[in-house]
Amino acid sequence: MIVNLIGKGGRVRTVPMPNWTKSAIDSWIAAADIKDGLVFRAMNRAGRVIATSIMPRAIFQLVRRFGDMIGAPNLGPHDLRRTFAKLAHKGRSGLEQIQLSLGHASITTTERYLGVRQDLIDAPCDHLGLTIEVPR
Numbered sequence: 001m002i003v004n005l006i007g008k009g010g011r012v013r014t015v016p017m018p019n020w021t022k023s024a025i026d027s028w029i030a031a032a033d034i035k036d037g038l039v040f041r042a043m044n045r046a047g048r049v050i051a052t053s054i055m056p057r058a059i060f061q062l063v064r065r066f067g068d069m070i071g072a073p074n075l076g077p078h079d080l081r082r083t084f085a086k087l088a089h090k091g092r093s094g095l096e097q098i099q100l101s102l103g104h105a106s107i108t109t110t111e112r113y114l115g116v117r118q119d120l121i122d123a124p125c126d127h128l129g130l131t132i133e134v135p136r
Helices: 019-031 056-069 077-090 095-102 107-114
Strands: 002-006 012-015
Touching: 012 095, 056 077, 077 095, 077 107, 095 107
Parallel strands: none
Antiparallel strands: 002 012
């Protein structure tokens, strides 16, 4: 997990990550010989670390470039947040957990991200598995 990540609006949160992501980041830290400070840093074309941080514009350009490579032109970093949220929701992750991962202050924002609407045909109360005997 990433502990004490400072996000938008200065909000601090902890973000869980899969093991494969942690392994990739650990490999990057070792290869870049990072001892402290920020993990993601700017590099030159020769692959040398040239700055202690990476600018938002560089992240945007990387996402756009790799989006083009996979046939998703005009892909942006915010699209990746929405994709994460929708895949987590489809995988039955709890709405509150998605909200925490995204750093949303309001559950309403998370619901808008997901396009969640109340389902009156297949409502949550239909899945409680409870029955009651009604006297006649």
